[in-house]
Amino acid sequence: MATTAAAVAATSVVVLDRGNNTTCTINLHGATVVSWRVNNQEQLFVSKLASFDGKKAIRGGIPFVFRKFLLLPFHMWMRSQTVFHLPSYLAQFGPWTFGPQHGFARITRWHLDRAPERLHNGDVEAIFSLMDNDFTRSIWNYQFRITYRLILREKELHFHIGVYNPSKDLSFSFNMLLHTYLKVPDVRRCQITGLQGCHFIDKTREGAIYQEGREVVTVNEWTDRIYQHTPQEHVITNVVSGRKMRLHKYNFPDTVIWNPWIDRSREMSDFGDDEFPNMLCVEAGNVSAPVILLPGTAFEASQILQVFMHII
Numbered sequence: 001m002a003t004t005a006a007a008v009a010a011t012s013v014v015v016l017d018r019g020n021n022t023t024c025t026i027n028l029h030g031a032t033v034v035s036w037r038v039n040n041q042e043q044l045f046v047s048k049l050a051s052f053d054g055k056k057a058i059r060g061g062i063p064f065v066f067r068k069f070l071l072l073p074f075h076m077w078m079r080s081q082t083v084f085h086l087p088s089y090l091a092q093f094g095p096w097t098f099g100p101q102h103g104f105a106r107i108t109r110w111h112l113d114r115a116p117e118r119l120h121n122g123d124v125e126a127i128f129s130l131m132d133n134d135f136t137r138s139i140w141n142y143q144f145r146i147t148y149r150l151i152l153r154e155k156e157l158h159f160h161i162g163v164y165n166p167s168k169d170l171s172f173s174f175n176m177l178l179h180t181y182l183k184v185p186d187v188r189r190c191q192i193t194g195l196q197g198c199h200f201i202d203k204t205r206e207g208a209i210y211q212e213g214r215e216v217v218t219v220n221e222w223t224d225r226i227y228q229h230t231p232q233e234h235v236i237t238n239v240v241s242g243r244k245m246r247l248h249k250y251n252f253p254d255t256v257i258w259n260p261w262i263d264r265s266r267e268m269s270d271f272g273d274d275e276f277p278n279m280l281c282v283e284a285g286n287v288s289a290p291v292i293l294l295p296g297t298a299f300e301a302s303q304i305l306q307v308f309m310h311i312i
């Protein structure tokens, strides 16, 4: 790979190129994956109105959501608990500053630790990191280090995340989410497997909790659900070119399904009014409960996206 860390410092974009028109582009702003092409076919949705000003979060691709502890308003969080008790992390960590929606990681410039490098099997790897700095500490006053390793394979994209707490005495808690925007020809024709029997918090119904009865979930209206304790795998049908996408996850117990539909689309300045049929967010994460990291310990999670090359 020709890209060097010095060359990247001058730009904001890192490209992993596996050949055969299979590429992955990461914008250092938020380490946002802004494109994943398999045999020249784009798999991710990015809004035509997305902002690339280096300030706002990029609307689309795969933003990295970290530290949005209160994704759930408190009343929703309470309902999501089977037994109510004051969470120990509230008592232990005291007050915090409410930060930007969905946390600071997606609006901070990440560092490129390892420029794209071809592995012996032809796959291409790059490693990014984010450490606490003046900006992050102004929102959340903890030391941390996040490592984000991406591997581009022939028909797969692998994400490996490590979060480390270097402090000698302070624990911290966080939420994390890979906010994946899949590009789809018509969201109404997509089916999502792996959710049957799971409880979900319905953010379109003030956080009411329901249990999913359907074997496959379809999206035909404004949808904003946090499915809890989901299995490691989901298959999404009718993505680009009528193919299937497999999402495999490890240490991400929740799956968020989101589509803003018509009215909510109009409320977003960086999302076209007519774009909602062409995207579906299937987001693996730790959302309904925070991860608590003790001093000197690390947390790991991963995700694999895989395109099935046969049409259903």
Ligand SMILES: O=P(O)(O)OC[C@H]1O[C@@H](O)[C@H](O)[C@@H](O)[C@@H]1O
Pocket (backbone or CB within 6 Å): 057, 101, 102, 179, 203, 224, 225, 256, 258, 283
């Ligand atoms: O506008 P944002 O911050 O990118 O969030 C988009 C959506 O992201 C989803 O993950 C949330 O469940 C939704 O509630 C939210 O509206």
